Amino acid sequence: MNLWQAVKMAWKSIWGKKGRSALTILGIFIGIAAVMTIVSVMDGYKRAMLAQYAAMGTGMLNVSIYNWAYDDEGNDISKDYFPDLRAFCDAVPEIRGVSPQGRLYNVAVSYGTKNTANMQRQYDDMGNPVGDFPPDMYYGSDQYSACNNLKLARGRDLAALDMSKYNQVCTIGADAAKMFFGSSNPVGKKLLVGGTGYRVAGVYASRRTENSGNVNSNLDNFIVFPYTDQRMLGGEKPSEFVIKLRDSDDMKEVKTRVNGFLKGLVPNENFYVYSNDQWQQYEEQALGMIGGVLAGIAAISLLVGGIGIMNIMLVTVTERTREIGIRRAIGAQRSGIVAQFLIEAGMLCGFGGIVGIGVGTVGSLVLGKLLFKMTIYPSFPVTLGAFSLSVAIGVLFGSYPAAKASRLQPVEALRAE
Amino acid sequence: MAHLVELIDVYKIYGEGLESEVRALDGVSLSIDRGEFVAVVGQSGSGKSTMMNVLGCLDIPTRGEYLLDGADVSELSDRQLSKIRNKQIGFIFQQYNLIQSLTVLENVELPLIYQGIDPIDRRDMALEALERVGLSGRIKHHPTEMSGGQQQRVAIARAIATRPPIIMADEPTGALDSHTGLEVLAFLQQLNNEGSTVILITHDNGIAATARRVVRLSDGKIIDDSPQDVDWYAPVKKD
Numbered sequence: 001m002n003l004w005q006a007v008k009m010a011w012k013s014i015w016g017k018k019g020r021s022a023l024t025i026l027g028i029f030i031g032i033a034a035v036m037t038i039v040s041v042m043d044g045y046k047r048a049m050l051a052q053y054a055a056m057g058t059g060m061l062n063v064s065i066y067n068w069a070y071d072d073e074g075n076d077i078s079k080d081y082f083p084d085l086r087a088f089c090d091a092v093p094e095i096r097g098v099s100p101q102g103r104l105y106n107v108a109v110s111y112g113t114k115n116t117a118n119m120q121r122q123y124d125d126m127g128n129p130v131g132d133f134p135p136d137m138y139y140g141s142d143q144y145s146a147c148n149n150l151k152l153a154r155g156r157d158l159a160a161l162d163m164s165k166y167n168q169v170c171t172i173g174a175d176a177a178k179m180f181f182g183s184s185n186p187v188g189k190k191l192l193v194g195g196t197g198y199r200v201a202g203v204y205a206s207r208r209t210e211n212s213g214n215v216n217s218n219l220d221n222f223i224v225f226p227y228t229d230q231r232m233l234g235g236e237k238p239s240e241f242v243i244k245l246r247d248s249d250d251m252k253e254v255k256t257r258v259n260g261f262l263k264g265l266v267p268n269e270n271f272y273v274y275s276n277d278q279w280q281q282y283e284e285q286a287l288g289m290i291g292g293v294l295a296g297i298a299a300i301s302l303l304v305g306g307i308g309i310m311n312i313m314l315v316t317v318t319e320r321t322r323e324i325g326i327r328r329a330i331g332a333q334r335s336g337i338v339a340q341f342l343i344e345a346g347m348l349c350g351f352g353g354i355v356g357i358g359v360g361t362v363g364s365l366v367l368g369k370l371l372f373k374m375t376i377y378p379s380f381p382v383t384l385g386a387f388s389l390s391v392a393i394g395v396l397f398g399s400y401p402a403a404k405a406s407r408l409q410p411v412e413a414l415r416a417e
Numbered sequence: 418m419a420h421l422v423e424l425i426d427v428y429k430i431y432g433e434g435l436e437s438e439v440r441a442l443d444g445v446s447l448s449i450d451r452g453e454f455v456a457v458v459g460q461s462g463s464g465k466s467t468m469m470n471v472l473g474c475l476d477i478p479t480r481g482e483y484l485l486d487g488a489d490v491s492e493l494s495d496r497q498l499s500k501i502r503n504k505q506i507g508f509i510f511q512q513y514n515l516i517q518s519l520t521v522l523e524n525v526e527l528p529l530i531y532q533g534i535d536p537i538d539r540r541d542m543a544l545e546a547l548e549r550v551g552l553s554g555r556i557k558h559h560p561t562e563m564s565g566g567q568q569q570r571v572a573i574a575r576a577i578a579t580r581p582p583i584i585m586a587d588e589p590t591g592a593l594d595s596h597t598g599l600e601v602l603a604f605l606q607q608l609n610n611e612g613s614t615v616i617l618i619t620h621d622n623g624i625a626a627t628a629r630r631v632v633r634l635s636d637g638k639i640i641d642d643s644p645q646d647v648d649w650y651a652p653v654k655k656d
């Protein structure tokens with residue numbers, strides 16, 4: 001008996017009991033849909049995370065120096081460690097740049113009628129920012145752009161002179177430029193920052209890629225000031241720094257050297273150096289663990305579905321004992337009977353898998369939008385894997401009933417009602 | 418030349434050694450040659466169905482030798498027995514034993530499918546068999562849509578589609594009215610005339626009278642085995 005005949009027979013048997021077949025595959029279809037949704041949403045989120053890391057750049061060391069000091073009146077008299085750090089980094093060929101990484105809060109920025117004091121951080125249902133969104137404000141050095149994977153689109157970048165001369169200039173991200181200045185050229189225009197005019201020196205190109213979604217909605221919505229402007233704009237002396245390497249392979253060695261240098265510079269070792277690759281690793285590990293647990297739960301539902309298949313196939317074998325007897329009497333081999341029931345179970349689960357893949361695709365799209373504001377399609381390997389898995393479950397759980405059917409003695413099977 | 422079918426001191430015992438043991442076949446020896454038309458007659462419980470199961474390779478005897486075409490059946494594997502049932506024997510059962518979910522044509526094609534015959538030849542062979550039983554107009558019907566007589570004709574078509582040398586019929590008229598029953602018997606005689614060996618199992622002496630040779634069974638033993646004259650074209654009426 002050839003395969004095509006067996007497939008046709010299995011189809012007839014499944015179609016002949018439509019209602020029961022549909023109920024039988026319910027378990028498989030729910031399990032497959034769950035596994036697919038989980039795997040592809042996790043997958044999509046990981047891609048988004050990696051894209052974001054890539055946008056911010058890899059091969060970065062973050063340095064924290066927490067050696068603050070205050071006078072009796074509570075003024076910040078901490079040492080500015082940046083010049084020393086800068087001098088060290090300039091002498092290390094593997095380092096591409098270094099910059100303070102301070103944030104500036106609670107200072108209103110305005111241009112014309114646009115004023116961040118009037119802006120609210122509002123999101124729509126999908127998590128996209130609504131209307132004008134206040135930009136993040138950073139202190140940086142002339143190497144801020146090099147450290148943060150930024151490319152200049154217009155004007156000039158921050159320069160070393162801007163630091164030493166306390167120039168009232170800034171550079172802005174693509175979204176911030178659009179928000180304040182619309183389609184006109186921002187370069188040379190003055191933003192009012194806390195009442196003081198800051199000339200826009202340059203605009204950076206967008207870092208957003210197709211994959212980055214909205215995981216960080218302010219990826220291009222920011223303003224960078226020379227870190228020395230902290231004297232006018234407020235905030236404390238920089239304590240966070242970022243060192244960008246030319247090649248992330250040198251990470252370990254450079255990290256050791258930076259650590260060694262800081263030991264000699266900062267009293268009591270009040271500093272900490274970490275690479276963002278480390279964070280990426282931690283996050284990936286955590287994500288993998290969550291994904292594993294969720295997939296495990298989904299796998300249990302698949303197991304339950306498989307047992308359902310086995311149960312119904314056993315019923316089918318009992319119901320069709322006489323048919324098996326007839327087939328054996330007119331010449332069916334045992335292997336033919338096994339093939340018949342295995343193919344039927346495999347096909348049944350295959351249909352469940354196809355429905356599950358459909359629902360899983362919709363689930364991935366909906367969950368991706370709701371949770372991560374991304375368009376997540378299940379990848380081809382995931383889809384193929386889900387289908388193969390469902391057929392495999394059918395064959396696995398169908399094998400016991402099929403073996404049972406094939407072991408029936410023809411004469412006894414023929415006697416069955 | 419060897420007999421086509423030869424039973425040598427065959428026993429089929431259920432629950433052997435127990436007090437309740439049943440000897441369905443109790444030391445039966447029988448040989449049937451090519452082209453014979455043999456009726457095996459007996460009351461219910463006489464062991465005739467067991468004999469048919471053994472002869473049809475559906476069941477294995479407890480003891481004794483069964484030679485089919487010279488080969489010892491007890492030494493054959495399940496796979497080889499399936500092949501014999503498929504190619505050497507055409508079964509006709511009292512309850513027709515058609516598969517309800519398949520159409521008439523598919524039922525008749527089934528043994529040919531198990532033979533691995535390609536679809537076009539298979540269809541031709543099945544259609545030819547259906548034409549012989551006068552059902553070529555109803556090939557798309559399902560067995561449940563047909564009368565008992567028609568279903569039995571489908572079963573006959575299935576039995577002869579593979580052109581087996583042996584036809585085994587177990588009470589083929591048992592579920593039919595007398596007129597339809599006679600048609601079936603006439604058809605068996607015709608097959609015998611064309612060269613098939615026919616083994617007919619029945620409890621009905623009138624039906625057994627259509628055979629050229631009658632083997633009588635009682636309590637698992639052969640009590641009579643004798644040839645008889647038969648008028649081929651006017652089968653004896655049922656009692």
